[in-house]
Structure formats: structure tokens, C-alpha cells
Amino acid sequence: MRVTEIIERKRDGHELTTAEIEFFIQGYARDEIPDYQAAAWLMAVYLRGMSRRETVDLTMAMARSGDILNLKDVLPISVDKHSSGGVGDKTSLVVLPMVAACGVPVAKMSGRGLGFTGGTLDKLESISGYRVALSIAEFKEIVRKHGIVLCGQSSNLAPADGKLYALRDVTATVNSLPLIASSIMSKKIAAGADAIVLDVKVGFGAFMTDIEQAKQLALLMVQIGASVGKRTIAMLSDMNQPLGAAVGNALEVKEAIACLQDGGPRDLREHCLAIAAQMLRLARHPEGDEPEYALAEYMAEAAETLRNGSAFAKFRELVIAQGGDVRQVDDPSLLPQAQLVESIPAPRSGYVEQLNALDVAMAAVELGAGRERKGDPIDHAVGVLVHKKVGEYVTAGEPLFTLHANDSARLARAKARLARTVVYSSTPTLPLPTFYDVVTDAERRS
Numbered sequence: 265m266r267v268t269e270i271i272e273r274k275r276d277g278h279e280l281t282t283a284e285i286e287f288f289i290q291g292y293a294r295d296e297i298p299d300y301q302a303a304a305w306l307m308a309v310y311l312r313g314m315s316r317r318e319t320v321d322l323t324m325a326m327a328r329s330g331d332i333l334n335l336k337d338v339l340p341i342s343v344d345k346h347s348s349g350g351v352g353d354k355t356s357l358v359v360l361p362m363v364a365a366c367g368v369p370v371a372k373m374s375g376r377g378l379g380f381t382g383g384t385l386d387k388l389e390s391i392s393g394y395r396v397a398l399s400i401a402e403f404k405e406i407v408r409k410h411g412i413v414l415c416g417q418s419s420n421l422a423p424a425d426g427k428l429y430a431l432r433d434v435t436a437t438v439n440s441l442p443l444i445a446s447s448i449m450s451k452k453i454a455a456g457a458d459a460i461v462l463d464v465k466v467g468f469g470a471f472m473t474d475i476e477q478a479k480q481l482a483l484l485m486v487q488i489g490a491s492v493g494k495r496t497i498a499m500l501s502d503m504n505q506p507l508g509a510a511v512g513n514a515l516e517v518k519e520a521i522a523c524l525q526d527g528g529p530r531d532l533r534e535h536c537l538a539i540a541a542q543m544l545r546l547a548r549h550p551e552g553d554e555p556e557y558a559l560a561e562y563m564a565e566a567a568e569t570l571r572n573g574s575a576f577a578k579f580r581e582l583v584i585a586q587g588g589d590v591r592q593v594d595d596p597s598l599l600p601q602a603q604l605v606e607s608i609p610a611p612r613s614g615y616v617e618q619l620n621a622l623d624v625a626m627a628a629v630e631l632g633a634g635r636e637r638k639g640d641p642i643d644h645a646v647g648v649l650v651h652k653k654v655g656e657y658v659t660a661g662e663p664l665f666t667l668h669a670n671d672s673a674r675l676a677r678a679k680a681r682l683a684r685t686v687v688y689s690s691t692p693t694l695p696l697p698t699f700y701d702v703v704t705d706a707e708r709r710s
């Protein structure tokens with residue numbers, strides 16, 4: 265097989281064979297195919313697209329480029345979740361303990377934040393001592409003992425995706441549905457998932473800003489899952505405004521703890537309960553034979569773990585198992601605190617019509633909560649609290665945001681970022697929905 269021929273065939277709009285895709289991906293992962301040929305191939309895929317079969321083959325080739333975790337010895341069924349990345353998205357910190365408290369063990373590998381999106385690992389590292397780097401043996405041992413583990417991705421999971429993603433980033437080929445779908449699904453499959461709940465964010469603060477496009481991506485990932493025997497459900501959730509009120513690492517951990525203690529913002533709670541219910545559905549009915557009413561029951565079961573304290577107890581257990589200082593969980597005022605705390609008042613009265621999540625995220629990055637380049641240091645203490653959400657009424661002078669900062673120049677820049685981010689209306693505005701749609705493989709059949 266010749267690499268140039270494979271590039272040429274894709275360039276001319278032909279469907280690649282399974283063998284050609286496998287040859288290309290394994291060759292690239294082993295450094296036998298140079299970046300310039302992979303870049304040309306990516307651009308051909310970007311422009312010509314891929315059939316569903318090609319996308320499934322690409323997913324599996326990338327998953328097979330490294331280790332595929334086998335969790336069968338520690339989990340009866342491995343139900344994973346994945347968020348496409350957003351602002352204030354602390355869902356995993358709440359959902360995993362809830363699901364584990366319902367008796368369904370969860371073993372998850374998460375990522376770090378980059379650009380405007382936050383990452384679960386960075387949030388967890390707000391807790392002193394929490395170890396995100398675990399060996400596979402430790403990963404399995406913790407979930408076997410505690411029914412929950414949450415750490416960073418091991419380096420040999422889908423390495424071809426890691427290489428290709430970095431190349432896509434610098435060749436303007438990120439935004440392609442088959443490339444995004446295969447990238448996400450290859451990592452979930454390599455991490456040993458038997459079933460997957462995808463949280464596909466849509467809006468100003470998401471990767472996808474258009475609902476129809478997000479739905480297409482969701483459907484493609486659900487179809488990939490179904491093609492390889494992994495039941496997959498995708499939830500399309502709002503990311504026009506931040507999820508919950510807190511954006512910034514320690515602030516988000518505090519908010520997650522409040523939610524685990526049966527409090528916290530309403531939208532965060534609603535969001536987490538819905539995702540947890542879908543995970544329970546997949547764990548209990550991997551064959552898709554659940555009755556209609558099951559979801560409502562699972563939602564109530566998950567809500568009960570918040571009410572009776574079992575989800576919070578699971579979170580404590582997780583933190584202790586991974587070496588974190590549990591005193592910071594019991595007393596969140598011990599988490600990293602910023603030195604400068606300043607509120608931004610509303611300049612006028614009115615109903616909040618728009619609150620751009622991207623502006624809030626960029627203000628948090630400006631404060632030091634996120635990183636512009638991979639490997640940049642972050643400040644766990646800083647961030648933004650959002651006091652009013654779309655649909656709420658605000659009176660002139662009432663606090664709209666509270667900024668937590670450790671540097672006055674950064675604070676000034678973050679304030680400038682937020683100065684015009686809220687759009688007001690004199691007449692009542694509707695709150696934004698938490699979810700827009702749920703995509704299941706039933707849609708594939710209909």
C-alpha cells in the first residue's frame with residue numbers, strides 16, 4: 265500500500281477501505297508516515313468527508329493504536345461519560361459520586377482544560393494532594409475497593425488520536441464531524457467503556473454553536489457506538505451561558521460540593537440528575553430493554569443520593585482514596601482562596617436576555633483559571649461567580665458577577681471582558697433550557 269495513493273483516493277472523493285485506514289493510522293502512530301502526509305490526508309478528509317463505515321474504521325484504528333483497557337475484572341459493565349467541553353462544567357464531580365452511590369461503579373479518565381474550556385483534572389487538583397496520575401493497576405484497585413475512580417488519561421490510550429489532534433489544531437482541520445466524532449469515541453473505547461453517555465454542549469461557550477450541527481455530531485457518535493456494540497446516548501445541553509454559577513477551579517469544586525450536599529444552582533442540579541439517570545439506564549439495561557418510566561425512576565434514585573448524603577460520602581471516599589485532603593471537602597473555605605474579591609454591579613435594571621459563556625470563560629482565563637497553551641500553569645483560586653442567569657430580573661446596582669483574583673492588572677482585564685457581556689431586555693425573557701435534545705440509537709432505526 266502506498267501512502268500517496270491513499271491521500272490521492274481521499275482527495276478525489278473515494279471511499280477508503282478498512283485496510284487503507286488501518287495502514288494509514290498505524291503507520292502515522294509509529295512515526296512511519298510523516299506529518300506533511302498526514303496533514304494532506306486530514307485536509308482531504310476535511311473537504312471530502314467520510315462515510316459512516318470509514319468513520320467507524322477510523323475510530324477503531326485510533327483506539328487500537330495503543331492499549332485498550334479491559335475493565336471486565338473490576339466492573340460488571342463500564343459506563344463512561346464524556347462532555348464535549350464547556351464553561352463551568354463540573355458535572356463529573358457530581359455525577360460520578362451519585363452514580364456510584366446508586367451501586368453502579370464508575371471508572372473515569374478525564375482531561376485538562378485548554379483555551380476557554382475547563383478540565384476536570386484541574387478542578388480536582390484544587391484539592392491538596394489529590395493524585396490524578398494513577399497506574400492502571402491503581403486505577404483498577406481503587407474502583408474495585410470504592411466503586412469510583414477519577415484520574416487522568418494514561419499516556420498510551422489512542423496515541424494516534426493524540427498525534428492527529430495536535431496536527432489538526434495547526435492545519436485548520438479540527439472542525440470536521442467525522443474527525444471530531446472518531447477522536448472522541450476512540451478515546452472512550454480505548455478507556456474500556458461498554459456504554460457511553462455523551463454530553464454534547466452547544467452555544468457560545470461550546471465547540472459547536474449550532475444546534476443542528478451539534479445534533480449531527482451527536483448522532484454520528486451514537487451510530488459509531490452502536491456499530492461497535494457500545495450503547496451510546498447523547499444529550500445536547502445548553503452552553504450559551506455557563507453551567508451553574510462558578511467558573512474557575514476551586515470555585516467549581518465548592519459548587520460541586522454544594523450540589524452533592526443537596527444544594528447549589530438549580531440548572532447544575534437538573535443537568536447532573538439527567539446525566540446520572542442516563543448512566544444508570546445504560547448500566548441497568550445495556551440491551552436497551554428498559555421500560556418507558558425507567559428514566560424518571562433513575563432520576564429520583566439519583567436525587568435521593570443527594571438528599572441522604574450518600575453521594576457526598578462517595579465523593580469524600582474518592583478524595584481520600586486518591587490522596588486528597590478531605591478537610592477541604594468538609595470545609596471548602598480551606599480550598600485555595602483568592603486575595604482580591606470584587607463584584608461587578610449591573611449597570612441598569614432589566615431581564616437578562618443573553619449572558620455569553622465565552623466572555624465569562626475568557627474573563628476566567630484572563631484571571632489565570634485556564635491555560636492558553638498546553639502545559640501553562642494555572643491558579644486554582646481564581647475565577648468568576650455569575651449571579652444572574654438568562655430570564656432573571658436584575659436591578660441596577662445589584663451584583664452581576666463576583667471576580668476572584670490574585671493580581672490587580674488581571675482583575676482589571678477580566679472586568680473589561682465582562683463589561684458588555686450581558687444583554688438586557690425591558691420585557692420578560694425566557695430562561696434557557698438545560699437540554700435541547702437526547703439522541704439515542706433508536707433514531708438510527710427510525
Ligand code: URA
Binds near residue numbers: 348438443
Ligand atoms: N474533543 C476531542 O477529544 N476531539 C476532538 O476532535 C474535538 C473535541
